[in-house]
């Protein structure tokens with residue numbers, strides 16, 4: 035037995051963990067007991083936890099073949115490994131979340147989105163097929179167009195164990211990103227700026243949700259892969275670097291509320307405003323600024339933290355976001371990193387993203403923030419929004435079930451015999 | 467760098483990590499283990515990730531009379547040979563059945579020593595090469611909980627030390643690796659203290675570094691050097707009453 039949690043370190047659950055190294059190991063586990071697959075544990079909450087049996091897939095991390103940007107790899111391969119292997123040869127993941135320390139299986143199961151969702155859609159865009167082990171231990175190769183494929187992308191490991199997949203990478207001419215940053219002073223301006231940046235390959239904004247004069251101030255970052263001619267003379271086209279990681283020695287939970295939080299947020303905005311403009315930045319600090327800080331999840335102290343991430347449809351987004359941000363400001367709780375992102379049209383039927391906006395933020399785990407998040411649930415639902423399962427650790431069942439797809443998913447799982455085989459703390463909490 | 471690295475006992479978690487660490491530096495890799503078919507996926511992994519050449523070779527550490535022919539049949543004598551052969555066995559079984567104990571001793575001492583002896587002779591004749599033996603801190607002092615495994619590792623550690631001494635002027639270097647807890651299949655289901663538990667990747671990186679620098683003995687993690695110094699120096703009258 036092992037104490038396990040997601041990235042937010044809440045909740046912590048005692049689980050029996052088995053590590054799979056081969057397909058045969060997976061089959062034995064699947065036939066043995068109800069289980070959930072676990073990748074690199076970067077989902078924030080309880081999606082990859084199951085007390086009876088949690089199947090650690092990080093030992094299945096072999097790459098099988100690579101040709102002309104088409105990679106076949108086992109589910110436990112990390113996105114970071116893929117970058118390490120192929121960026122020097124001119125290839126980069128088509129879609130990447132804000133950390134490279136996710137497994138291929140985890141990226142598929144959550145159907146992750148990146149800063150390019152408004153143009154390229156979610157991770158499924160680059161997935162050709164998936165080898166999935168079903169409840170009876172048989173392997174199905176499911177492809178774009180199959181119902182099983184649709185349910186698996188975003189299905190949070192609840193349709194079976196992803197063994198391997200074929201994905202397509204993107205050709206890039208350098209490992210650098212041309213970044214343009216703009217400092218803005220209100221939500222309305224930020225949304226207008228996003229709408230004006232629909233042709234930027236990547237876009238994301240950091241927005242201040244805490245109270246005070248800089249409430250609603252934001253930094254919008256646009257990016258595109260640099261071409262050789264964009265680079266200053268002293269830079270080589272492909273520079274992977276291997277920056278060391280700065281460990282976080284102890285928790286500083288007092289930073290995440292009240293005056294300290296307000297101060298950090300407004301200082302951050304001023305610093306970024308000063309730096310606003312065009313810059314050529316390396317791939318790692320552009321896409322994965324947090325990965326340089328090992329274990330930053332420990333900053334929130336021993337109770338851990340909870341992320342809230344919702345998506346709001348385009349036409350209700352501004353009103354909904356304003357209400358959410360006001361509720362946060364009024365609570366005095368909040369997040370150093372509130373991330374706002376324009377989402378493109380929905381690409382997967384069971385995936386999280388929808389045409390509109392998504393806001394993600396972290397709260398220290400405590401009664402007040404849990405109460406606040408229930409307020410945010412209500413606001414989100416009133417604006418026809420939805421919630422991201424990969425970030426969720428605390429949603430009430432009724433909230434999850436307000437998304438009509440939840441009941442369909444549960445019914446499908448029951449009918450296919452998946453429900454009794456693949457189960458997580460999250461799936462039981464939410465009735466999936 | 468184009469001279470191959472031979473990994474003996476290549477199917478283990480530790481061996482996989484060592485192979486990756488060397489392949490990442492651009493070396494061709496020779497993978498050797500029993501039932502080579504098991505190595506096919508690891509071989510494709512190394513080729514795909516690192517674009518290096520990989521060959522697989524049938525090798526049985528216990529079949530010591532085949533070791534000479536094994537070395538002769540290698541397409542190229544490797545620049546570096548890493549012996550990751552070994553098995554923990556089950557202490558209670560080894561106690562109850564001395565024949566089972568003998569198997570553990572053969573797998574951790576006799577087999578590894580035999581194959582490295584053949585490779586050593588070939589490297590000595592060439593006048594260059596590095597041998598890496600993965601032994602264990604368990605060989606630093608016999609303990610009730612795993613002295614059969616430990617005794618074999620003690621023998622292997624002494625063998626490596628002697629081999630290093632013998633070859634010191636012959637252009638052949640010998641690295642002794644003494645891992646403490648490593649997060650591999652051997653430890654599945656066993657809870658070990660995190661600061662003392664290395665990831666296989668750490669061991670792989672440490673070995674590559676030791677080979678480059680001609681280090682003699684490495685403990686992974688280094689804290690184990692201290693831990694074992696303490697354990698070795700506990701007086702026997704006290705030690706025999708402990709259960710470490």
Ligand SMILES: Cc1cc2nc3c(=O)[nH]c(=O)nc-3n(C[C@H](O)[C@H](O)[C@H](O)COP(=O)(O)OP(=O)(O)OC[C@H]3O[C@@H](n4cnc5c(N)ncnc54)[C@H](O)[C@@H]3O)c2cc1C
Pocket residue numbers: 040041070071072073074075076077078081082091109110130131132133135136137138139140141143144145146147148189190191192194195196197324424425
């Ligand atoms: C700093 C940070 C930034 C992030 N940024 C983003 C972002 O920008 N966009 C975004 O979309 N997400 C983001 N995430 C969330 C993260 O991308 C997802 O939670 C992802 O699923 C984590 O992958 P993992 O391998 O760690 O999976 P885990 O956390 O281990 O598991 C996540 C889910 O995947 C399932 N799963 C994992 N492996 C398999 C398998 N082999 N077969 C079947 N199911 C499997 C699990 O059952 C579980 O439901 C971020 C997370 C962090 C920590």
